[in-house]
Amino acid sequence: MIASRAKFAASLYATMSISFWGISFVSTKAVLDKLDPYTLLVIRFGIGALFLLILLVLKRYPLKIPLTYIPHLIVLGILGVFVHQVIQATALLTIDASAAGWIISFSPVFTVILSVLFLHEKMTVSKAAGMIVAIIGVLMVTTSGSQQSFQFPINIGYLLMILSTLNWAIYSVLLKRLHIQLPSLVITFYMCLLGFALTTPFLIRNKGWEIMPLLTDVEWAHLLFLGVFVSGVAYWYWAKALEVLEASQVSVFLYLEPVATLITAILLLQEKIIPISILGGIIIIIGVILVNGRLFTFLNSLPWRNKDS
Template identity: 70%
Template sequence: MTPLRLKITASLYATMAVSFWGVSFVSMKAVLEKLDPFSLLVLRFGIGSLFLLSLLLVKRVRLRISFTYIPQLIVLGILGVFVHQLLQATALLTINASSAGWLISFSPIFTVILSMLFLHEKMSFRKAIGMVLAITGVLLVTATRNGSSIDFAMNIGFFLIILSTLNWAIYSVLLKKLAIPYPALLVTFYMSLLGFLLTTPFIIRNKGWELLPTLNYVEWSHLVFLGVFVSGVGYWYWGKSLEVLEASKVSTFIYLEPIATFIAAILILHEQIFLISITGGIIIIIGVIIVNGQLVPLLFNFMRKKS
């Protein structure tokens, strides 16, 4: 049985990962005003790969891996990095950042189904209650944005984001199922490097480098954030959390992503704050805690301290 301390640590890793990813929608939207999706991804993966390589060298982690696991890394890199990020970046050309953040919350639904089918994970009553609460919170958060209901128009962006949630669920289940016996940091580096190599031909074809001089320091800051914290630290921490927790449990942390997007939209885009959104955010957090089975221990420890 996994110790509670390890579960809490893994939960913190997952929380930080989805927090970075939630803010990423705002950052990508800002950069896409100047760059095409492929150029954005090349720079993002390039920065992320250099950052991860630096960490590996500092930690003195061997870069050598067995040829046996190369096909698995290629599959994970294509699904979780190249395809996933391309779908999201392209979707943001037609829908706003907040809408993308809300829609990505449906990913855990796919992950739980796939985990039941391929990882033989069970759907307990507690998990079901937690998921219902989390979904309810998402609906509350998205119910009244800018004082009115969100308009999810049936355009290509909507379809691409939903497709990316299914793709991410497949990636998370595969990452757990394959259980590549190397540090999560090393696996993340090779996936990021693969994303960089796969997108480089497109920036050459589109001559994306010609637009680089037009970027100001704010847009470059967004790119550094996307490379270091979103592509680098985020994927690394997500892999570390999957080393400890079940894929279906880790996937529920995606429900926290709209909260990060919401906060980023307030701080960066100066959007209004609604009480119903705050209430929904609290319900999302409670739902995630219930699914991960940590609500009862937390309440027990609280009551013991009070007594």
């Protein structure tokens, strides 16, 4: 019973994280017309770090951490926060938020590839077939905005989003494998703080503060959402989910992310629904499920399925 409740809670944490991250593409896209990616990230990480610090103080968590974990946190912060968010924010300068949401669901494929290469897992026929299907789906999404199907060269934004899926797979595997014996909230705080420190020099170089007074209330609301719920709560909850579930189990929740992105992009950004893009997204998800062989795992891991188990 306790194990079932823990898995249900972990599934709920992962679902909330994915929902916030799905909406984050829309919020990021909404403010990129005025802010460059680095200024956006400085504000976002600053708000997130402050929010998490307040939580740490309220919960009376110690801020002091063993020196042993500092290299681990630096690596995770650079990969999962700084590099990942810079790549995605830059990609969203040239592609739609909904397309970004579909492509990010490709990440579990890279997780399997890394497992084969570094963890000596076997490559099965099902995995190989699923990878081919998922790649076809990615090609459909990345060329859906072209006047002619499969027109090349592909927009650099799509390539950056594909790169971000590889980066996220590496981050998730490392976060699970490093076994950092610290509360997930403390880990998230230091990674967010590191993201803020690494992006601040770019803010100074670009004089990003000059544009801040021109932001509207709606744009500040998007930034607050990105700081508190995306940089803060979502990363915290993702780490909490990984404390209970395996990395491969948590990765299946990425299937839900493009749905949140698509719905929010249509409602807030009035993005057009491109049938071939949606079809490509569905094909990506089918391919990823084949790769992981986790159709029933996915269905059973959903919060409303675990509640009564």
